[in-house]
Amino acid sequence: MSSDPAPGGEDHADGDATPVPVPLWRRDFPIQSAGEEDVTRREFTRYLVLGAGALAVGNVGLAVWTQLRSINQGEPRAIVAAATVPIGGTYLFRYPSEDDPAILLRLDAEQIVAFSQKCTHLGCVVFFQEQENRWHCPCHEGNFVAESGAVISGPPVRPLGKINIEVRSDGMIWALGRPA
Amino acid sequence: MRTPVRQHSSSAVTLYVIVLVAFQVFLITVAVEAFETGTKSLAWATAITSVVLVGGSALFLRYLRP
Numbered sequence: 001m002s003s004d005p006a007p008g009g010e011d012h013a014d015g016d017a018t019p020v021p022v023p024l025w026r027r028d029f030p031i032q033s034a035g036e037e038d039v040t041r042r043e044f045t046r047y048l049v050l051g052a053g054a055l056a057v058g059n060v061g062l063a064v065w066t067q068l069r070s071i072n073q074g075e076p077r078a079i080v081a082a083a084t085v086p087i088g089g090t091y092l093f094r095y096p097s098e099d100d101p102a103i104l105l106r107l108d109a110e111q112i113v114a115f116s117q118k119c120t121h122l123g124c125v126v127f128f129q130e131q132e133n134r135w136h137c138p139c140h141e142g143n144f145v146a147e148s149g150a151v152i153s154g155p156p157v158r159p160l161g162k163i164n165i166e167v168r169s170d171g172m173i174w175a176l177g178r179p180a
Numbered sequence: 181m182r183t184p185v186r187q188h189s190s191s192a193v194t195l196y197v198i199v200l201v202a203f204q205v206f207l208i209t210v211a212v213e214a215f216e217t218g219t220k221s222l223a224w225a226t227a228i229t230s231v232v233l234v235g236g237s238a239l240f241l242r243y244l245r246p
Contacts, residue, residue: 049238053238059204062226066220
């Protein structure tokens with residue numbers, strides 16, 4: 001601060017006797033602070049590139065997370081007693097985490113299937129249409145086969161995520177948390 | 181007073197990098213959507229595009245005068 005030019009005065013370049021006129025704004029606002037230098041275009045662009053790099057790292061991280069994430073990776077756990085689900089009836093639960101809605105359907109006395117309730121198009125919640133015997137997504141009219149979750153029609157191109165389950169000796173339906 | 185041609189080009193490079201960063205923001209929204217729906221192919225395509233754009237931005241940075 002001691003090298004500040006006096007307000008209204010003139011500055012001199014080093015080794016040059018030619019006076020450098022002090023800008024008008026400096027005379028009106030004779031206060032300096034640390035780091036007030038202008039940001040150059042290169043610095044500005046460098047910050048932008050660094051920001052873009054951070055976003056790219058986020059993108060790669062999301063891709064890796066998407067790759068590693070599987071619906072059959074949760075802890076094995078009991079869902080519901082098989083006897084409480086009637087034939088043609090459904091049961092809502094959450095699996096593998098509390099943020100993942102899932103649905104179970106009893107097709108007949110022996111066959112029970114469970115799927116992620118997220119439509120593979122844009123993640124809306126699917127529900128069972130008993131008359132058509134299919135899973136239906138009301139957002140964009142996507143339809144899936146009740147037994148397998150395969151796409152019947154609509155914008156989805158991938159089947160519903162199938163949750164591997166089994167009915168154990170105690171009559172409870174268990175999500176296995178691993179490939180069947 | 182005319183602006184030197186070199187200064188014009190460096191401003192254009194900065195503007196171009198700004199556009200690339202805006203595109204990166206768009207790509208992160210696509211990646212989030214791919215994550216939500218579990219679309220692995222889209223997630224990887226987005227990640228690769230994003231990395232290529234960053235590489236391009238870094239290359240443009242080299243053309244800027246100090």
